[in-house]
Amino acid sequence: MNDAVMRLDEVSFGYHPGEPVVERITADVPSGQLTAVIGPNAAGKTTLLKLMLGTLSPTRGAISLNGKKLRSVAAGDRAAMMSYVPQRSSANFAFTVEHVVAMGRFALPWHGQAMTDVMAACDLEKLRRKPFIELSAGQQQRVLLARAMCQATGDGRVMLLDEPTSAMDLRHVHQTMDRLMRLRDAGLAVVVVMHDLNLAARYADAVWLMQEGRLVAAGSWRDVLKPAVLEPVYGVKIEEMQGRRDGGTEGRSGEPGRPVFDARLAE
């Protein structure tokens, strides 16, 4: 049931000795679930994502992907299994949207059908030949998601996303989350760093709550997304909107009782 495609074992990382950015994180990344990584600014969320991606190596501890030590997985195999969506892309040259999406297949066999499907799914057909760097931030995020989806077609097991909807309009936020839920349903482990608690509350299966480099809570959304757990970490007054008649909203999977939060500064 809970087959972990990725395992983090006592993972620590710091740029300078004595100043850990990520500290002793042990967690499993389950397949077929959407895991939201939440926490205040500078909690180490993005660093954790880069450790899982393998761009950074843990100063202590180990990460395994599909039962093998992450570092020992060949680049091509890793790319087939794991894809990544950054919050922003640092493109410097005017590649067209379709070039950028096609790059997802760089280390993998070409897959024309995946390309066509993904362009349609991410609403990119009209932008096909536009230079990526001339798009709005939200449009760029759609392209980056499409690239990762193109890459994940076939052998994809894990997708790591860093605030993938931060610049999107409302429709595309939910469209994107919907795409991610489908990936999840197809068996991928989807790990999303996000800031919007209500978005996490609406879509996440599992939630990792980070604070100052540590994983202070991890588990099902029911256990983590509670004012009592969130308040001390965020340092604000958080209220679950119980006063509403429906007592919350429905999750995408149709489960009722998903919370909606309101926050204000504590006096």
Add this chain to the structure above:
Amino acid sequence: MDETRTDVSPSPRPIPGASLKGEGAATRRDRVVLIALGALVLVVSVSRLWVGGWFGFGELGRSVLELRALELGMGLTVGASLAVGGTLLQALLRNPLASPYLLGVSSGAALGMMFNQWLLYIGAVGSIYIMGNQVAAVIGAMTSLGIVYVLSQKRGTIDPLGLLLVGVIVNAVNGAAIMFINYLSPRGLRGDMALWMMGYLDANTGWWTLVLVMLLTLTAICAAVWLGGAMDVATFSDAEAHSMGLNLHRLRLGVFSLAGLLTAGSVLLAGPIGFIGLICPHLVRMLLGPRHRLLVIGSAMAGAALIVGAEVIIKLADIGQGKMPVGAIMAIIGGPLFLWMLRPQLGRGGDA
């Protein structure tokens, strides 16, 4: 239903980026541009052989033609290697303003050669001279590039801005060392060096060196074309390139070595010539887009055509009795041209 995990039986994994596939393939427009560039190279080459008159097939005619062919070969090789060197460095630094000249690679090669000349003058070297300049140029270019490479490493990755800064400093130090050697040299040698530092296609270099550098350049260009897909991916952030399955470290080493060799070769033939490595990739990118496989081929042809074309103009207009160093002309034409190309970026703030 299961849209994301369709088919794809595990097929043998191709060498990354080794084939033109999917959206990376050349369009009809790309082919037209490449053919046009090829035609341009042909036209300027024929003009270069022709300009200055025709002396028949006698003794005189043959030796004139041989000299022109030698200078033509040098021009083509130098132009192509500088343009491709610039393309490679720009991809690596994710910065369209990088070039072998700007990063101190050209001046490094020049310093190596000058140092070798000076050693020769003071009699410190003699018998090993046969390979002296070649080796010295390569050592100089690679040392400069090595210093730039090592000093700009940050946490195991290259910081593009830091690299540019280090490059500018290395360039300045090389320039100072060149002045130093220049001053220590006797007047005659100093004159030769000064001329050569302007970027001068010197026919005294001879066929043997030309063929050597030409082969090196062709090999390096082929390797650069082969690495084109990887360079495309490498223009995105480290994390993205890594996630797409690129071994950035290996690619950087490879591309750095190629850029260093190409620059050393060009300096060996013609001294340091600026702007080619900056302008050609830039111009060709406007025509062909940023995909490196096409860009490398296009830049090579544009660079070759630009140098030889400038030589033709020098001969035709009889600038400095037709012997004006092509490097001086390139700088005079190249500077304003580059400013014009930068126009859209100037005054646009730091968002580019």
